[in-house]
Amino acid sequence: MALHGKVALVTGAVQGLGKGFSEILLQKGAKVALLDINESGGKDLKAAFDKEYGPDRTLFLTCTVESEEQLKDAFQKTVETFGGLDIVCNNAGIIDETNWEKCVSINLNGVVRGTYLALKHMKKENRGQGGVIINVASMAGLGPLLTAPIYTATKHGVVGFSRAMADVSRLCDYGVRINVLCPAFVQTAILSSLGSEGTTGQFAGLRGVAEKLLEQFGVLEVSEVAKNFLKLVTDESRNGEALLVQKEGASYVTFPQVASQLPSILAPSL
Numbered sequence: 001m002a003l004h005g006k007v008a009l010v011t012g013a014v015q016g017l018g019k020g021f022s023e024i025l026l027q028k029g030a031k032v033a034l035l036d037i038n039e040s041g042g043k044d045l046k047a048a049f050d051k052e053y054g055p056d057r058t059l060f061l062t063c064t065v066e067s068e069e070q071l072k073d074a075f076q077k078t079v080e081t082f083g084g085l086d087i088v089c090n091n092a093g094i095i096d097e098t099n100w101e102k103c104v105s106i107n108l109n110g111v112v113r114g115t116y117l118a119l120k121h122m123k124k125e126n127r128g129q130g131g132v133i134i135n136v137a138s139m140a141g142l143g144p145l146l147t148a149p150i151y152t153a154t155k156h157g158v159v160g161f162s163r164a165m166a167d168v169s170r171l172c173d174y175g176v177r178i179n180v181l182c183p184a185f186v187q188t189a190i191l192s193s194l195g196s197e198g199t200t201g202q203f204a205g206l207r208g209v210a211e212k213l214l215e216q217f218g219v220l221e222v223s224e225v226a227k228n229f230l231k232l233v234t235d236e237s238r239n240g241e242a243l244l245v246q247k248e249g250a251s252y253v254t255f256p257q258v259a260s261q262l263p264s265i266l267a268p269s270l
């Protein structure tokens with residue numbers, strides 16, 4: 001998929017991975033709607049991107065992925081401004097084991113909401129032109145992060161939901177690929193919550209385990225993850241894939257095969 005002139009929407013775009021994903025899309029010629037709750041940061045980022053890439057290449061929209069109405073309006077505004085939608089990255093996420101319902105609301109419900117809205121605009125049966133959705137999970141979507149069981153659950157949820165929706169899309173011929181990105185630790189603001197009771201609550205005593213994991217896996221730079229994000233966006237042969245990104249490299253995850261147990265009407269098409 002060539003990215004020049006394509007339209008992308010990224011949630012949680014103001015800093016960290018979302019900023020890195022937005023920037024690499026801009027470098028490849030796409031237009032990007034930047035969605036985030038951080039209004040002042042969003043305005044500053046748009047100003048910086050305007051200087052680097054030109055004023056018509058981005059749109060900043062204040063929006064929380066927790067609100068169906070705000071997210072719906074942001075998708076609509078993006079399509080009206082840029083004339084279509086080709087790429088959606090559901091990236092916004094937090095670690096908060098003390099307010100765990102909020103963590104589920106942003107990390108899982110926000111991704112479901114963003115995926116459904118993306119399909120509404122992009123799927124062929126709605127006269128959309130197809131496209132690609134990248135949902136951001138984590139290595140904690142594949143194995144446990146003990147200091148953050150709810151975070152772990154939301155990220156496993158994102159992996160399962162994305163794989164299921166990718167099969168739905170294939171079976172129903174939506175023309176939309178859906179893939180999930182699973183990075184190990186990345187150098188962003190979230191990392192500073194490693195030992196903080198504010199985010200890990202009753203599990204703060206286990207911070208030593210998280211520190212050991214950190215030692216074992218190291219810390220990725222945003223740019224390393226962004227390069228792999230781009231692979232998932234552009235490689236048109238990839239649908240329903242989970243890409244694990246670690247310091248030593250990236251690899252597509254092999255899951256246990258259960259599709260052969262599905263009714264034969266489904267299995268041959270999957």
Ligand SMILES: NC(=O)C1=CN([C@@H]2O[C@H](COP(=O)(O)OP(=O)(O)OC[C@H]3O[C@@H](n4cnc5c(N)ncnc54)[C@H](O)[C@@H]3O)[C@@H](O)[C@H]2O)C=CC1
Nearest residue numbers: 012014015016017037064065092093138185186188189190
């Ligand atoms: N940093 C890491 O080690 C890893 C991060 N991830 C995932 O990557 C994604 C991005 O995380 P980072 O860039 O590290 O975090 P970050 O904290 O640097 O950036 C998160 C961005 O999301 C925005 N945001 C937070 N709540 C929001 C909401 N309700 N609606 C819209 N925007 C919201 C924030 O304002 C911020 O700009 C998250 O889903 C995270 O779980 C996955 C694996 C590793």
Ligand SMILES: CCCCC/C=C\C=C\C(=O)C/C=C\C/C=C\CCCC(=O)O
Nearest residue numbers: 138139140143145147148184185191194
């Ligand atoms: C809440 C305290 C830890 C804070 C760590 C900061 C950010 C982590 C973000 C992640 O998404 C975690 C990334 C990678 C590690 C996740 C799981 C390890 C699984 C190990 C295993 O499978 O054995």
